[in-house]
Amino acid sequence: MNGRMRLSAATIGCLGLLAVLGPLDGPAGGRPARWGAAWPEYKTNPFVIRTEQPPVDDRRGGIIAADVNGDGLMDYLYTTPGTVGAYDHWGKKLWVRRVPIHLTGKAETEGLPGHSAPGVQAADVDGDGVVEVVFLQETGSVAILDGTTGRTKRMARPPVSGEAQKWEAFIICNLRGAGDRDIVLQATNPTGVRSGRYLQAHSFARLEGKPLWRRDDFRAPLRGPARAADLDGDGRDEIVGLNIVRHDGRLVTGWQYPAEGKEHEPQGVYINDIRPEVPGLEVLLLDEKSNYATLVNMKRGVLWHKLGPEGKTPHVVSVGDFDPRRPGLEIWCRSLGEPAETPWVFDAQGDVIAHWRMAEAAPAGWTDEGVDGNQAVDWEGSGPRYCAAKERHRAGDICVFDPMTGRFLRRWPEKAERIFVADVAGDWREEILVVSGSEIHVYWNAEPNAHPPRPRYWAQQCYRRNKANWCFYSP
Numbered sequence: 208m209n210g211r212m213r214l215s216a217a218t219i220g221c222l223g224l225l226a227v228l229g230p231l232d233g234p235a236g237g238r239p240a241r242w243g244a245a246w247p248e249y250k251t252n253p254f255v256i257r258t259e260q261p262p263v264d265d266r267r268g269g270i271i272a273a274d275v276n277g278d279g280l281m282d283y284l285y286t287t288p289g290t291v292g293a294y295d296h297w298g299k300k301l302w303v304r305r306v307p308i309h310l311t312g313k314a315e316t317e318g319l320p321g322h323s324a325p326g327v328q329a330a331d332v333d334g335d336g337v338v339e340v341v342f343l344q345e346t347g348s349v350a351i352l353d354g355t356t357g358r359t360k361r362m363a364r365p366p367v368s369g370e371a372q373k374w375e376a377f378i379i380c381n382l383r384g385a386g387d388r389d390i391v392l393q394a395t396n397p398t399g400v401r402s403g404r405y406l407q408a409h410s411f412a413r414l415e416g417k418p419l420w421r422r423d424d425f426r427a428p429l430r431g432p433a434r435a436a437d438l439d440g441d442g443r444d445e446i447v448g449l450n451i452v453r454h455d456g457r458l459v460t461g462w463q464y465p466a467e468g469k470e471h472e473p474q475g476v477y478i479n480d481i482r483p484e485v486p487g488l489e490v491l492l493l494d495e496k497s498n499y500a501t502l503v504n505m506k507r508g509v510l511w512h513k514l515g516p517e518g519k520t521p522h523v524v525s526v527g528d529f530d531p532r533r534p535g536l537e538i539w540c541r542s543l544g545e546p547a548e549t550p551w552v553f554d555a556q557g558d559v560i561a562h563w564r565m566a567e568a569a570p571a572g573w574t575d576e577g578v579d580g581n582q583a584v585d586w587e588g589s590g591p592r593y594c595a596a597k598e599r600h601r602a603g604d605i606c607v608f609d610p611m612t613g614r615f616l617r618r619w620p621e622k623a624e625r626i627f628v629a630d631v632a633g634d635w636r637e638e639i640l641v642v643s644g645s646e647i648h649v650y651w652n653a654e655p656n657a658h659p660p661r662p663r664y665w666a667q668q669c670y671r672r673n674k675a676n677w678c679f680y681s682p
Contacts (some may be wrong), residue, residue: 208358220273229379240667242459246296249631253619253641253648256283256298256516259598260290262644263624266312269325270642271675272629275338275354277303281631281665283640283647284340286325293357294647296631302357307345309375314430314678318395319376320402321431323580323625324678328379329354330387332411333679341390347373349390349414358617363414369423370396376432378676380444381453382408382419389419391446393433403427406446408456420456427490429495430474431678436669438478438505439487444672447472447490453507462508464492464501472496478669479526482510482555488669491538493521493680500524500540502557504551511557515540523680527583527592530560539594539610541581548577548599552610568613574598578606580626582682585637586616588658595639597623605641605650619650629674630664637664 263269268287275282280296288310289390292303314321327342338354351361362446382389391408395401404427408419426449427433432480434447441453451459457649465471477491481502489510490503498520502510515521520538528535535555542549548565565577578596586593586607594610601623607617624641632638632649634656664670673682 222548223433239356242663243660244279244638245634245660246632248653249649249651252653253650254298254632255292256647256649258285258292258294258645258647259303260285260287260292260645263323264312265286265643266322266679267310269323269625269677270627270640270647271325271327271329271677272627272631272640273329273338273354273675275329275340277336277338277355281629284325284327284329285642285647286327286342289631291327291340291352291357293340301355304352304357305340306342306350308350309345309347310344311375312393314432315400315402318401319393320678321376322679324376324431326376328675329378330379332379332388332390333360334386334388341377341379342644343374343377347394348373349374349377349392351411361414363411365392365407365414365418367394367405368421369405372397374405374407378433378435378444378446378625378672380435380446380672381437382443383410384443388412389444390414391433391435393425395427400429402429403432406452412650422452422456422458424458425452426435426450428473428492428681430680431476432676432681434476434478434672434676434681435632436478436488436492436672445505447476447478449492450491451503459505462503463505464509465494465497465499465512470496471499476521477524477526477681478673479536480669481534481538485510491524491526493524493540495520495522495543495569500538500553500557513553513557515542516551516559516562519543523581523682525581525583525610526595526682527584527585527594527610529591529593530554531591533670537584537610539581541577550610550613563613565613568608568614568615569620573606573615573618574601574603576600578608580623580679582626582628584628584639585630585664586652587654588634588636588656595623595626595628597626597641602643605639607610607639621648627677635661635663 242385293301311317367508374392394405475493481489520543522543538553576599579599581596
């Protein structure tokens, strides 16, 4: 998560130990990784990986970072319609499989996983010390591959229930306190406006057996899959949408979305420690129909339910410590209106603290339609976070901008189809990954980092979950 870590003395001591020894599970759930160590910087900037896969199409396919070969460095999993590929940290092809991976574009009409969702995840799901790569095939079958070789280790087809015709999305998670050995499958209703209301949980050991639990009343975001995170700090994941499902399949009660009885069309779900003075993590919900942003805590319920300035719609957001002078994290919101994009920023209490016009802030030649794919980025290693983004509605340039003022700090000429932010190289900062044609470009900050070494972002469970299970509307 892209926020300052506010930790107790005991937690700091534990993380200090992790910085020396590494955690029990690596970034992808494999053997111990060097989460406290410096990783080598790339020799070129951007670092270019030439894939052996066709380009992503307009909406289907994407990228994640994971340590799939167990060397402690982050590798790259890249999906396009009909292919899954793995490339090591240095760009060497580990394997490419031409397989019927299940990818979709417009979730509300085509089903999950939705716009830009990679549809692939990685973890040591069977406990053999080797990372596996997991995805769904078009039939709804779960495919489990050896992360280093791409060899198929297992195929399984868990039963579906209710109206669901096949499983469309999944989350590798920890429901039983045994590590990333569980999976939650998700499916939509097959007719009308599609919503991922069907959930079913299994251990990987019993994928085709009796489920751990199932629900057919999950209130899913309109344009993407469910999310997962350990919201209450008990070491087990909750499944998150417009309601919250506990690790044992029970609904969290005591609150209901929406907070007001209006039409609603929530499209995005974000999880982060937005209010550090409140125990646990917070869930941010965006509603394109009622124009509300809603912040929820698992134990406290709805913390706030706010409109944007002049009733503007918070279409997509980035969450980070954009103003270190203020407590908690800030929320940058992109307006829905086109082409006059007028973003604003909520503070952790839901008050609007900044409001500006993209047309006045963007550099000459930048598209009038604003930015797309925006994600918070730790570009400098200290001080405020910024946002990384690409030109909206085109394969265009990328940038780093200040969400509080709109000032563009950096701009690179590109033909970016996808943009993804993660800590993959160098010295504890985050990098910007760009998918351009059949290439992956890794942009990194070559300026010296004056910030002292610290545990990597991958040491945060919420960071790992967010980076593994994302789509355009819920990065």
